[in-house]
Amino acid sequence: MLERRPFPNPQALRVFLCVVQEGSVGRAALSLGMTQPGVSQHLRTLEAQLGHALFHRQGRRLVLTKTGQDLLPEARRAVQALEEFMKAAQAIERLERGRVELGAATTMAVYVLPRYLTEFKRLHPEIRITLESGSSERLAQRLVQGEIELAVVEAVEHLEGFERKLFYEDELVVIVPPEHPWAKREEIEPERLAEVPLIVREPRAMTYRVLGSAFEQAGLEINPIFYTDNHEVTKRLVLEGAGVGIVSSVVVRPNVKVGNLRVLRIKGMELRRLFWLIYPTEAGNPAADALREMLAS
Amino acid sequence: MLERRPFPNPQALRVFLCVVQEGSVGRAALSLGMTQPGVSQHLRTLEAQLGHALFHRQGRRLVLTKTGQDLLPEARRAVQALEEFMKAAQAIERLERGRVELGAATTMAVYVLPRYLTEFKRLHPEIRITLESGSSERLAQRLVQGEIELAVVEAVEHLEGFERKLFYEDELVVIVPPEHPWAKREEIEPERLAEVPLIVREPRAMTYRVLGSAFEQAGLEINPIFYTDNHEVTKRLVLEGAGVGIVSSVVVRPNVKVGNLRVLRIKGMELRRLFWLIYPTEAGNPAADALREMLAS
DNA sequence: GTTCTAGCATAAGTATATTTTATCAAAAAC
DNA sequence: GTTTTTGATAAAATATACTTATGCTAGAAC
Numbered sequence A, B: 001m002l003e004r005r006p007f008p009n010p011q012a013l014r015v016f017l018c019v020v021q022e023g024s025v026g027r028a029a030l031s032l033g034m035t036q037p038g039v040s041q042h043l044r045t046l047e048a049q050l051g052h053a054l055f056h057r058q059g060r061r062l063v064l065t066k067t068g069q070d071l072l073p074e075a076r077r078a079v080q081a082l083e084e085f086m087k088a089a090q091a092i093e094r095l096e097r098g099r100v101e102l103g104a105a106t107t108m109a110v111y112v113l114p115r116y117l118t119e120f121k122r123l124h125p126e127i128r129i130t131l132e133s134g135s136s137e138r139l140a141q142r143l144v145q146g147e148i149e150l151a152v153v154e155a156v157e158h159l160e161g162f163e164r165k166l167f168y169e170d171e172l173v174v175i176v177p178p179e180h181p182w183a184k185r186e187e188i189e190p191e192r193l194a195e196v197p198l199i200v201r202e203p204r205a206m207t208y209r210v211l212g213s214a215f216e217q218a219g220l221e222i223n224p225i226f227y228t229d230n231h232e233v234t235k236r237l238v239l240e241g242a243g244v245g246i247v248s249s250v251v252v253r254p255n256v257k258v259g260n261l262r263v264l265r266i267k268g269m270e271l272r273r274l275f276w277l278i279y280p281t282e283a284g285n286p287a288a289d290a291l292r293e294m295l296a297s
Numbered sequence C: 001g002t003t004c005t006a007g008c009a010t011a012a013g014t015a016t017a018t019t020t021t022a023t024c025a026a027a028a029a030c
Numbered sequence D: 001g002t003t004t005t006t007g008a009t010a011a012a013a014t015a016t017a018c019t020t021a022t023g024c025t026a027g028a029a030c
Helices: A010-022 A025-032 A036-050 A066-093 A106-111 A113-123 A136-145 A190-195 A206-217 A231-239 A249-258 A286-296 B010-022 B025-032 B036-050 B066-093 B106-111 B113-123 B136-145 B190-195 B206-217 B231-239 B249-258 B286-296
Strands: A055-058 A061-064 A098-104 A127-133 A150-153 A162-176 A198-201 A226-228 A244-248 A262-266 A272-280 B055-058 B061-064 B098-104 B127-133 B150-153 B162-176 B198-201 B226-228 B244-248 B262-266 B272-280
Touching (some): A010 A036, A010 A066, A025 A036, A055 B136, A061 A066, A066 A286, A098 A106, A098 A286, A106 A113, A106 A127, A106 A150, A106 A162, A106 A249, A106 A272, A113 A127, A113 A286, A150 A286, A162 A249, A162 A286, A206 A244, A206 A272, A226 A231, A244 A249, A249 A262, A272 A286, B010 B036, B010 B066, B066 B286, B098 B106, B098 B136, B098 B286, B106 B113, B106 B127, B106 B150, B106 B162, B106 B231, B106 B249, B106 B272, B113 B127, B136 B150, B136 B272, B150 B286, B162 B206, B162 B231, B162 B249, B162 B286, B198 B206, B198 B231, B206 B244, B231 B249, B244 B249, B249 B262, B272 B286
Parallel strands (some): A098 A127, A098 A150, A198 A226, B098 B127, B098 B150
Antiparallel strands (some): A055 A061, A162 A244, A162 A262, A162 A272, B055 B061, B162 B244, B162 B262, B162 B272
């Protein structure tokens, strides 16, 4: 019984093309690495399925029928499309194609990752990269859902099926403009932060949470007057003389170099921030693996 | 053991697409008319063959991986190309596509077939027609080689695997311009053809052979002074008063109507020409079958 | 919490395709 | 003529596709 399938057997199509190209069943069999009866039978099956003769059997010579000539380009197209599919899969393996989506805490996304991503893009120009910034919680959720394959975040409790590796070590620092009375100091006592207008990121942001819990542990209070949702805004406010800021040191590295902002540690306080790479234990996407490898080194 | 095949299984591709579209293995199975384990297994096989996960299994939910998203359009393209192939084959069946190549004796090709072919083209605009004119021998050879699927020729000995059917009955006639002394006559005695400059087609042409053998049978001789390879040239010469022509009656039908040429029978001579349709006994090309049907009716 | 349910994965069995080996027949070469 | 080449066919072996039966896990209902 002939099963009515929605498409032709691609192997048979390949055989068809090869017989046309080689001009003989035997040579086609050789070229395809199969036996001659196999080729014969594929042709017979294909012709039966189509309901048309593809070859005119003149003696022991095969000549394409009109129908055969007519279907030839379609067959070629179909075989080629299937090959393209396989090639695409192999290209993904070789990083000549594909995409990577990763998530990162805002600080990392804005001040650290661009350099790496640019380099990655230079090495693998065909890979499309999507960078999403968000909270640790949100990114953890995205990881579990498989929406992102790599995250750079601070403190995250262990996730089933994921590993982590330290990526970047940073600390929170106080920033002031060069004209500020504290500008020449290296450190500042935490109590004195109550004396000045303090500019920090919003309470939801990890920056604030690190700061808040450190003050709490020290039995002190913190009373910011400005909350921003953006490090650049903080810097801007400080530059304009609106107050004293607290930011991650990486955020102001260029400003320190230029000299338009001064950095101070907060005396006796441990305000380190550790950023981790979080990624699925078992490798999946070659592009994601390569990017992780680059970030981990 | 996993056989390393050059392409993906198209059924698996279809399953892949369907799972993506339906968003669930179970619904895809339903929509494809197969069971859920069948779908699961196709996905597993395809993923194994590619070496990439296509779906991220988050709980009981399937989400496309980046790789899956990336390969999706390729898979679509491949499946579509295969469907196109089948559609093309079906279109040939419905005469919405295809080609026909036929051969005909020159007289038929020039003076009779165009009308039919125009009508056929009107009925089936997508069919490409190629008309080749040539000698009976040549066309018989082309038929056997499968180069043409239909021929309209005079006398041909029986060909193995081919049938014939009468298509057109014609006769050779003498033509003269209206001013010619014979212009008012209906018939002319064969002997008198020796008195005038006679214009006929070249000895190789069937027209001449029919004429020659008829004269031979009657014990007469024929002595043309002009040989042409083209009926139009014969007519032209006659119109110019260069002599008396002998042509197939169909050739001069329009001239007779207009009145610029007169037609005479050759008395006592049987100069009928029978044109036959010759075609393979077993039908192959639907377009060729349809054309033959039209010509036969 | 506990049980229930929905939904995918897996295993084993069966039917169907695919491919091979062995053989035949016919055309081409000698 | 005989031999060689080449394609078709039959039967057997193998691989593949699909099924039924069953297990497993996460979310839903209780």
